[in-house]
Structures are given as C-alpha cells and as structure tokens.
Amino acid sequence: MGRRRTDPVAARIRRSRKELAKVSRQLKSDFIGIDPVIDSIVDKMQAWHAMPEVLTRPTVICLWGLTGVGKTDAVRKIAKYLGMSDRYVEILMRTQTNSFRDTIRSYLWGSDIVPGEPGILLLDEIQNFRTLDENMREIPKCDFDDVWTLLSDGQFSGRYGLRSQLDEAVQMLLMELDQEAWKLEQTKRKKKKKAEKISKGDDDEVMLSSDDEEEETPFSCSFWEAQRLYDMIRPNVPLHEFRRMSIEERLELVDRKMRDQTTYEGENYSKLLVFVSGNLDEAFQDAIRGVADADRDADIVRTATMKVDLVHIKDALKCRFKPEQIARFGNNHIIYPSLDKRSFKLLIERRFDDAAAMVRAESRVQVAFDKHVHKLAYDNGVFPAQGTRPVLTSVDGIISAIVPAAVSDARLAGSRKVLVSYDEENLRLVAYYTRGMTKVRYEGTLDSIRRKMAKNQDRTAMIAAHEAGHVVAYCVLTGKAPQQITCRTTWKGGFVNGNAGEGSHRRSLDHACIALSGLAAEKIIFGEWASDGASSDITSATNCLGHLVRKEGHGRVPMHVMSAAQQCDSTLVSDMESTDREIMELLDNQFKRSEAIVREHSCFCADVAERLRVSGSLSSEEISAIADAYGVQADVVGSDFTFVGPYSKMLSQFLKSQGVESDGESAVVVEGDAIREIADEPEEIAAHSPKKKRKRRKDG
Numbered sequence: 001m002g003r004r005r006t007d008p009v010a011a012r013i014r015r016s017r018k019e020l021a022k023v024s025r026q027l028k029s030d031f032i033g034i035d036p037v038i039d040s041i042v043d044k045m046q047a048w049h050a051m052p053e054v055l056t057r058p059t060v061i062c063l064w065g066l067t068g069v070g071k072t073d074a075v076r077k078i079a080k081y082l083g084m085s086d087r088y089v090e091i092l093m094r095t096q097t098n099s100f101r102d103t104i105r106s107y108l109w110g111s112d113i114v115p116g117e118p119g120i121l122l123l124d125e126i127q128n129f130r131t132l133d134e135n136m137r138e139i140p141k142c143d144f145d146d147v148w149t150l151l152s153d154g155q156f157s158g159r160y161g162l163r164s165q166l167d168e169a170v171q172m173l174l175m176e177l178d179q180e181a182w183k184l185e186q187t188k189r190k191k192k193k194k195a196e197k198i199s200k201g202d203d204d205e206v207m208l209s210s211d212d213e214e215e216e217t218p219f220s221c222s223f224w225e226a227q228r229l230y231d232m233i234r235p236n237v238p239l240h241e242f243r244r245m246s247i248e249e250r251l252e253l254v255d256r257k258m259r260d261q262t263t264y265e266g267e268n269y270s271k272l273l274v275f276v277s278g279n280l281d282e283a284f285q286d287a288i289r290g291v292a293d294a295d296r297d298a299d300i301v302r303t304a305t306m307k308v309d310l311v312h313i314k315d316a317l318k319c320r321f322k323p324e325q326i327a328r329f330g331n332n333h334i335i336y337p338s339l340d341k342r343s344f345k346l347l348i349e350r351r352f353d354d355a356a357a358m359v360r361a362e363s364r365v366q367v368a369f370d371k372h373v374h375k376l377a378y379d380n381g382v383f384p385a386q387g388t389r390p391v392l393t394s395v396d397g398i399i400s401a402i403v404p405a406a407v408s409d410a411r412l413a414g415s416r417k418v419l420v421s422y423d424e425e426n427l428r429l430v431a432y433y434t435r436g437m438t439k440v441r442y443e444g445t446l447d448s449i450r451r452k453m454a455k456n457q458d459r460t461a462m463i464a465a466h467e468a469g470h471v472v473a474y475c476v477l478t479g480k481a482p483q484q485i486t487c488r489t490t491w492k493g494g495f496v497n498g499n500a501g502e503g504s505h506r507r508s509l510d511h512a513c514i515a516l517s518g519l520a521a522e523k524i525i526f527g528e529w530a531s532d533g534a535s536s537d538i539t540s541a542t543n544c545l546g547h548l549v550r551k552e553g554h555g556r557v558p559m560h561v562m563s564a565a566q567q568c569d570s571t572l573v574s575d576m577e578s579t580d581r582e583i584m585e586l587l588d589n590q591f592k593r594s595e596a597i598v599r600e601h602s603c604f605c606a607d608v609a610e611r612l613r614v615s616g617s618l619s620s621e622e623i624s625a626i627a628d629a630y631g632v633q634a635d636v637v638g639s640d641f642t643f644v645g646p647y648s649k650m651l652s653q654f655l656k657s658q659g660v661e662s663d664g665e666s667a668v669v670v671e672g673d674a675i676r677e678i679a680d681e682p683e684e685i686a687a688h689s690p691k692k693k694r695k696r697r698k699d700g
Contacts, residue, residue, distance in 0.1 A: 016050035033343030065336025068387015087119040093129035102143035115267035126278035130320035151328040156266035282316035301384035303639035372422040380444030406431030463487040468609035469521025475634040486617035501643025512541040517594035604630040
C-alpha cells in the first residue's frame with residue numbers, strides 16, 4: 001500500500017493552532033488575572049493566522065477595559081511572539097492630531113506592511129477619537145477619517161492623479177538620462193585632455209586638475225527623489241536596491257507599472273489584523289466610581305466590571321460615533337475585567353521576585369521580602385480602578401528605599417543573604433543579614449493619610465454615625481447586608497458599598513431613602529451639629545427621583561420632561577416647574593421615611609456606629625450578625641448578586657386572580673366550562689394563528 005497523503009490545508013491549520021497555543025502560554029506567563037481574555041483574543045485570531053488568503057476584509061478585534069489592565073501591551077507582545085514586529089503599526093487615535101500624518105493610509109504607507117499581505121495594526125486610545133461631539137453633533141473635520149474605509153473592507157480608494165504624476169516622473173527621468181549622457185561626454189573630453197597633457201609632460205597641471213573630479217556615488221539619485229518615485233509605483237524591491245538601479249532600469253520599471261492597471265487601484269489591506277483598544281468610561285461608570293479611591297475592595301470592583309457586556313459597550317460608543325460607524329467595529333468585542341485581590345497580590349509578589357533576581361545577578365546577594373513588605377505595597381499601591389501602574393510604582397519605591405543600602409551593608413558585613421521586613425509600629429523598613437541589620441524610615445503615602453484620619457476622633461465619630469444610618473436603612477429595606485463599610489479612607493470620608501439592581505419605581509424610592517439616611521442619622525444624633533458632608537448623597541437621591549419622574553414616567557403623569565434649552569424635539573414636554581414640585585415632595589417623603597427607619601432601629605444604628613468608630617470598617621458577615629441581634633434580616637450575598645423585583649411571583653398571583661392557570665410556558669384562561677391556551681406571541685401573529693380546540697375542564 002502507498003503512503004497516506006497528508007492534507008496540506010489540515011497540516012497548515014494544525015501548525016497555526018500549535019503556534020497560537022504557544023503564544024497563548026507566553027501571554028499567560030506575562031499577564032496576571034486575564035487568562036479568559038487571552039483565550040478569547042487567541043480564539044478570534046485563528047482564521048486570520050491559519051488562512052489569511054481567504055479573508056476579504058480585515059479581522060477586527062476590539063479590546064475594552066479600564067486603564068492599566070494590559071490591552072496595549074498584550075497586542076505588542078502578540079506581534080513580537082508571532083515574529084511580526086516589523087509588520088506591526090501602532091497609531092494613537094485623536095480627533096485632531098495637528099500632525100502631517102493624519103490618515104491611517106499615511107501610517108500604513110510608511111510601514112513595512114505590504115498591501116495584500118498579513119500585518120497587525122493597533123488603533124489605541126480610541127476613546128480620544130470621535131465623530132460626534134458631547135452634544136451629539138457631527139464634528140465637521142476629523143483626522144483619521146479613512147479608518148472607516150479600512151474597517152469596512154480594507155480597500156482604500158483609487159490613487160487619483162497618479163497617471164499625471166508618473167508622466168511627470170518619466171519626463172524627469174528622461175532629463176536625468178540626457179544629463180547623464182552630457183556628463184559622460186564631458187568626462188570623456190576631460191580624460192582626452194588629460195591624456196594629451198600627460199603626453200606633453202605637464203604632470204603638475206594634471207595633478208591639480210584631477211582634484212576637480214567628482215567622487216562617484218553608488219546611488220543614481222538622491223534619497224528624496226527615490227522615495228517619491230518609490231511611493232508612486234510601489235516596486236517589489238527594498239528602497240536601497242531601488243536607489244542603486246540605473247536610470248534606464250527605473251524607466252523600464254515605471255513603464256511597466258504605467259501599463260499595469262492595478263497600479264492605479266487603492267491599496268488592499270484586507271489581510272490585516274486590526275486591534276481597536278480603549279477605555280470607555282461610560283460603559284464602566286459603576287465600576288470606576290471613585291477612580292482615585294484606594295479603599296474600595298478590589299473584588300467588588302472586579303465583579304462590577306464583569307457585568308459590563310456588549311450592550312454597554314455599544315451604548316457607550318453611541319456617545320462618540322454614528323450608528324453606521326459603530327457597525328464597522330464588528331462584534332468581536334473583548335472586555336477586560338479589573339484585577340481582583342489575588343491578582344494584585346500575585347503581581348506584587350512577581351515584582352519583588354524579579355527585583356530579587358536582578359539584585360542576585362548583579363551583586364550575588366540573595367534578597368527576600370516577607371509578607372509585611374507585600375502588605376505595605378498592597379495597602380499603598382492598589383487603586384482597583386487604575387490597574388497595575390500605581391502598584392508597580394509602589395513596589396519600586398519600596399525597593400529603591402531599602403535594597404541599595406541593605407545590599408551594600410550586607411556585602412561589607414560578609415553576608416550574602418538579606419531578608420527585608422516592615423516594622424509598622426515604628427514605620428521603618430528593616431533588612432536583616434548575618435551580624436547586622438539596616439534600618440530605613442519609611443511610611444506609605446496612603447498609610448500616612450489613614451493615620452492622620454484615625455487621630456481625628458471627632459471626624460471619625462461623625463463619619464461612623466453617618467455610615468451607620470446608611471447601613472440600617474440598607475438592611476431594613478433590602479433584607480441584605482452591604483458588601484463593604486468603612487469610615488476611614490484616604491479621601492477623608494466613608495462609604496457603604498451595596499449591590500446593584502434592576503431599575504423600578506420601588507427601587508428608586510428605596511435608593512433615595514438609603515441615600516438620605518446618612519443625613520437623617522446625623523440629624524438625630526448630632527442635631528444642629530450635623531455635618532455638611534451629605535451633598536453627594538443628596539445629589540444622588542435628587543438625580544434618582546428626577547430620573548424617575550422626568551424620564552421613566554413614574555410621576556403623577558407619565559411623560560418625558562426636558563428643559564427648553566435641552567430640547568431638539570418639539571413634541572417633548574418642558575414643564576419643569578410642576579415636576580420640580582413633585583420631585584421635592586418625593587424627596588421630603590423619603591427623608592421622613594429614612595428618619596423613621598433610623599429612629600425605629602436606633603439601637604441597631606448606635607451599635608454599628610460604635611463598632612465602625614473603633615475598628616474603622618465592618619464586613620458583610622459582621623453587619624449581618626449585628627442586624628440579627630436586633631431582629632433585622634440582613635443576609636450575606638456575593639458581590640455578583642443583583643436585586644430584581646419578584647415579578648414572576650406577582651404575575652402568577654395576578655393570573656390566579658384572573659382565573660388564569662399557568663404551567664410556566666403558556667397560560668390557560670378559564671371560560672365557563674372550557675379553557676383556552678394563550679401562547680406567548682404578538683397580537684398580529686395570534687390573530688392569524690389557527691384556533692386551537694377547546695378542552696373540557698375536569699370537574700372537582
């Protein structure tokens with residue numbers, strides 16, 4: 001039997017998958033906490049990498065996430081690991097660049113990416129590029145406006161006027177050829193005269209005249225002349241080889257290109273892999289609340305970012321681009337979550353390990369950092385919504401503060417091992433080694449702020465009472481314990497982190513009540529000494545109730561209300577005065593409601609306030625236990641829990657009250673001695689559906 005033939009296409013696909021699997025492993029070793037994101041990116045690259053010749057449009061992959069999560073760096077490393085760094089182009093997107101290179105086409109022209117061949121393009125910081133302004137009006141002139149052509153099919157428009165330019169170039173080459181012939185003739189004459197003088201014995205004059213001869217160059221034209229002609233005809237040779245061509249060779253090449261109609265067609269970049277990267281704050285607005293807040297739990301922020309989906313992304317893009325432009329981004333949208341606690345801790349550990357390895361290689365001293373140093377870096381460097389940059393800066397600051405001095409002292413003491421620790425009580429980094437130690441005073445910037453806050457007992461008591469009011473109302477109205485409660489922060493305030501929920505009339509009222517309960521607690525406890533720190537709570541409650549009345553139709557009259565200045569549609573209502581009164585009435589009712597809740601559960605409020613004042617923060621489990629002691633239900637739920645009204649139960653009760661029996665898929669209406677099934681379908685379809693036979697209802 002003959003040998004079994006191998007399918008070349010299948011073999012090629014297997015090689016591609018093997019190579020991409022290797023790239024995936026390398027990326028996962030470089031980045032922490034984004035393994036699912038890496039899997040998604042590599043999966044969407046499969047067709048482009050295995051068989052780019054079958055693609056008729058660029059492969060577009062959009063990467064969205066908060067700053068510092070590894071979007072840009074991941075694309076750079078993909079190009080590196082695929083061996084395509086020479087065919088990689090990175091463009092920082094701006095609406096107005098004030099640069100002579102203001103088109104995607106110009107960047108690609110100046111690169112080593114060959115039209116019709118695979119390459120990688122990164123359109124970075126896309127959030128700084130827009131075609132609609134903040135008022136949703138079209139921006140008349142944008143740079144990079146050819147990006148939509150590229151994202152559509154990768155085929156740029158024809159090169160208008162190129163024929164005339166090539167004709168002009170031919171005339172210039174012919175002039176150069178004539179000039180070359182004239183120079184050659186002049187050179188021959190000079191050589192003839194030189195030979196005659198030599199024969200007459202005028203050696204001194206011959207030596208002087210030889211100094212005037214021009215030095216020959218290996219190139220037949222200047223760089224700029226060659227570059228201009230090279231850009232016009234795009235020959236399949238490098239520029240330096242093109243410059244070495246004779247004038248006759250260049251004329252022949254231009255003539256061939258002029259007779260080839262493809263010369264006048266636009267460049268085709270359908271084989272490109274295009275990454276679009278950006279930070280869309282509108283999509284992540286719930287997660288980035290308090291972006292400069294280092295006190296929010298990283299796991300809670302991560303859970304919030306994981307709830308962002310394709311719908312949120314496209315809604316955010318609507319604020320910047322027209323619908324037809326959004327469509328050209330495609331549906332390959334990959335969303336980066338923020339890093340969780342574990343990922344931040346692994347990042348800190350890796351950074352210290354890398355520094356220790358570098359020190360060992362340079363000085364032959366083995367340095368180790370204990371858990372107290374790791375905690376110092378986390379407490380002062382982790383801003384969950386700001387990614388990796390702040391924490392890496394924190395680690396580097398600790399290393400530079402202690403390691404140089406410790407290594408030097410250890411070497412002088414004859415020691416090759418150093419253990420770095422942190423003495424939190426005395427605020428100093430300590431490096432231990434044989435026969436000695438090195439001490440350096442060090443206090444983390446955020447720790448310093450927290451300590452100053454803790455010393456102000458009056459302010460701590462005020463914040464603790466305020467946050468206790470929020471906790472009590474939250475537990476009473478939702479039956480759940482908040483996720484995170486603290487009264488000592490780096491921004492001189494406190495906060496209560498709860499769970500998100502689906503919007504409704506009831507939930508909006510509860511949200512306003514919970515927001516106002518901090519002020520209610522202060523008024524009950526401190527009276528006229530109630531602080532002025534509730535402005536954000538009042539704003540939140542007012543916005544919530546205003547949206548309820550003016551946008552969601554839950555006022556006395558269901559209508560959409562906008563001020564006359566905001567309106568672009570004359571059919572909308574602009575009665576701000578009556579809705580103002582209605583919103584103020586709702587605010588008054590919810591504040592009275594919050595006061596009643598805090599007064600009714602004053603012992604619960606007092607206990608929470610005192611424990612917060614002493615410890616600075618409380619966990620969900622601790623709040624649940626305190627609430628249980630006062631007869632208040634406050635179940636502990638995960639950060640991914642979402643409040644949704646009991647709609648299924650209420651619908652079932654309504655169906656039952658109307659004599660409708662339901663099996664969960666179709667309803668059955670009781671009509672005297674008969675029943676009728678009601679399918680879940682639009683009236684237009686139901687009206688034309690065949691009537692179903694009536695079934696006899698069983699007695700009893």
